Amino acid sequence: MSGILFDRIALIGIGLIGSSIARDIKALGLAGEVVISTRSPETLKRAEELALGDRYTTSAAEAVRDADLVIVSVPVGSSGLVAEQIAPNLKPGAILTDVGSTKASVIAQMAPHVPEGVHFIPGHPLAGTEKSGPDAGFEGLFRGRWCIFTPLPETDEAALGRLRNFWIALGSKIDEMDPQHHDKVLAIVSHLPHIIAYNIVGTADDLETVTESEVIKYSASGFRDFTRLAASDPTMWRDVCLHNKDAILEMLARFSEDLAYLQRAIRWGEGDKLFELFSRTRTIRRSIVQAGQDVDAPDFGRHALDPKA
């Protein structure tokens, strides 16, 4: 699975995702040379200190020159600007991909800028943690995780094959779907959970009858599970909300409708309705563990890691 797959790879954006890709490329020897670019001089300096690449520049346009593979890992709201900046310097035959959590919007922003002869293949590795920045990345982040491509109709099969091999080398499993379906799937499995988590933490933060220190102190009884997602990168998630609006609003409407039903059952003491829902949801957890998508250990295995245990 190792050996050089691309002579030169340019990484635009070097946060959690970009820096994890950089670490894997290096560990596996997948590129002749890695060029790293980010707008922030401080972040770029940190990337250099961490020795994540071979060359460093704050200019995305400079970074992509002669690159065979360009991976854009920026908040989805910045995709269009990046595409516009790098377009004139993209090498004919190069593969351009991204890692954005929304796909229809990224395609709408980037595709118009992509020159003839460059293979633009939108992608989305379903991996990450609640941490952000170049220090948060680590080797093996993508191992055993899905990477979804949403290729355009005119996509070159050979280029797609090369990009697929790259992600397979990082340990990912590959899927393909159309961008609209991707955005609906992600709205329910990722965007709604994050929005709900942000919301409940906000609600708790605003209470007058229960103090914030009480919320923190007793958070292990359920609340803390939500605080992990609610600690995710605010810029990234603002952009996701703004760029997958329709699918998110649809899922939010359904969620609220279901919550109203549940609320009514609580108000009127309809124990059977509550029991029915609370039983049904158990089986999904079991399927997720069986599918290898979560650990089987109680409490996410925290007990094993907890210094107090």
Add this chain to the structure above:
Amino acid sequence: MSGILFDRIALIGIGLIGSSIARDIKALGLAGEVVISTRSPETLKRAEELALGDRYTTSAAEAVRDADLVIVSVPVGSSGLVAEQIAPNLKPGAILTDVGSTKASVIAQMAPHVPEGVHFIPGHPLAGTEKSGPDAGFEGLFRGRWCIFTPLPETDEAALGRLRNFWIALGSKIDEMDPQHHDKVLAIVSHLPHIIAYNIVGTADDLETVTESEVIKYSASGFRDFTRLAASDPTMWRDVCLHNKDAILEMLARFSEDLAYLQRAIRWGEGDKLFELFSRTRTIRRSIVQAGQDVDAPDFGRHALDPKA
């Protein structure tokens, strides 16, 4: 911290909590004798196979005879019935406590049955996992966790001290508050999170545009965090919803109001409002980790446990 604290302890209910208490009592040698009772003959048999106690009976009334400490660990909706059954056999001077997640309702159900001379001290250890039943319990579940007492005004200080020492021996940290405040605190840190988790998993289960197998397959991108709480014991949670109705409905109303505000911000593209909330919630996570109430490892440390990693 070890040595016999009570000559005879009766455990009524032997699920995750009861069986964890039993394991700790045994490991630490805190009782001369442990009598275990549960209504279900199958569960009782399992408790015996696991050697959780010294004597076993399906009759709660039998179990409490001559016990110095009686711990009721049943779904809160059953507290009243249990109190009624055991009342005639409670020994004068005995301590009667419970572990229920709601306190005002448990007091209203149990207190009227408690005979003169018996010390009824309602309690709530904030510990547990999403698993249930006698096999799910383990030694050390309460270590480093809070145990909240909601003593009645007439509570005997010496009895309270003895019960406090028992939970301290199990490794718990002790707090005291009035039952109404307990119910409000738990509504936000525990009950609302569970209800929201059950609800979002139900919403995902009902979609027509995204299949259940897609939800499972891609759940690692956020959704799976909710499925853990949504796999909790349905009977326990039905009872919690029905027995802490007022506080839960208040928290649900606030949550829904906040969610409507967030939804509107998404619809109208108000990025600054989203960014403000998404930044504010980050600091709560940090405080929870600092307070030792969650592990600092990214992704709850799953990566370290994940067989795919």
